[in-house]
Amino acid sequence: MYSIPKSRRPACPIVTTEKKFFEALHRKHDSGHGRRAYVKAKYRFVGYIRRVFKSISSKLLPGHDPSFMIIGAQKAGTTSLHYYLDQHPKLAGSYPKELNYFSRHIHLGKDLDWYRKHFTSLTKPDALFFESTPKYMKLEPVAQQIAKTYPNMKFIMILREPIQDGTCIAVIHPNRLREKKLSPPGGA
Numbered sequence: 001m002y003s004i005p006k007s008r009r010p011a012c013p014i015v016t017t018e019k020k021f022f023e024a025l026h027r028k029h030d031s032g033h034g035r036r037a038y039v040k041a042k043y044r045f046v047g048y049i050r051r052v053f054k055s056i057s058s059k060l061l062p063g064h065d066p067s068f069m070i071i072g073a074q075k076a077g078t079t080s081l082h083y084y085l086d087q088h089p090k091l092a093g094s095y096p097k098e099l100n101y102f103s104r105h106i107h108l109g110k111d112l113d114w115y116r117k118h119f120t121s122l123t124k125p126d127a128l129f130f131e132s133t134p135k136y137m138k139l140e141p142v143a144q145q146i147a148k149t150y151p152n153m154k155f156i157m158i159l160r161e162p163i164q165d166g167t168c169i170a171v172i173h174p175n176r177l178r179e180k181k182l183s184p185p186g187g188a
Contacts, residue, residue, distance in 0.1 A: 053122070054095040063116025065150065066094070070132035072158030081158065082132040092127035094118045102142045102149075103135050112149070134158075 070085075072078050079097060086093035099105070101115045119129035136142045137157065146153055 051095075054120075057120045057122045059117075061120040061122065063113065064119040064129045065116060066119055066130050066153070067128040068130045068154040068156060069136065069146070070130060070134075070156045070158070071137040072134045072156075073137070073160045074134060076134070076158040076160045078132045078134050078158055081156070082130075085130065089124065090127055092119070092121040092124045092129050094129065094131040097131070098133045098135070099131050100133055100135060102145045103133070103139055106145065 070078050070081055082093050082097050085091045095118060099115065099118055101110065105114070118131070121127055121129075136146070
């Protein structure tokens with residue numbers, strides 16, 4: 001049986017990331033940023049392991065229906081709320097946070113089983129599952145589709161003060177507020 005030499009074997013992503021983590025852990029910087037590099041590497045490693053763990057569990061475990069949804073305005077704190085609720089031992093958030101199933105994927109031919117596969121947890125099998133997609137609040141057909149699919153769905157809605165929301169959108173998306181300059185008839 002043919003064996004690939006160790007020097008030509010592809011590196012396992014977990015081992016490679018772990019190696020980078022420990023290299024950063026033991027690296028000493030003369031500029032005094034050693035602690036910062038350690039913390040950055042630690043969070044990258046932990047985040048990577050969490051993503052691998054979630055993707056494996058979504059392929060192996062049966063999916064669940066969500067118990068509630070978090071919807072709201074842009075930059076209103078839905079990501080923070082999703083993160084804090086996901087830390088609770090009896091709650092499990094979807095992965096990724098914004099599934100956009102009812103606003104995008106349902107029109108691309110994805111079925112409800114695909115949607116349910118995003119609600120799995122190896123460590124919290126009896127948890128209440130939820131997703132956070134702020135875009136659902138703005139689209140009326142989405143509300144109708146959710147009501148048809150899950151008639152007893154509960155929502156957590158996060159709102160912002162309209163003046164601050166408009167200012168925030170102007171900073172994030174300046175092109176949306178600019179007037180289009182039209183050329184006069186005849187092209188001159």
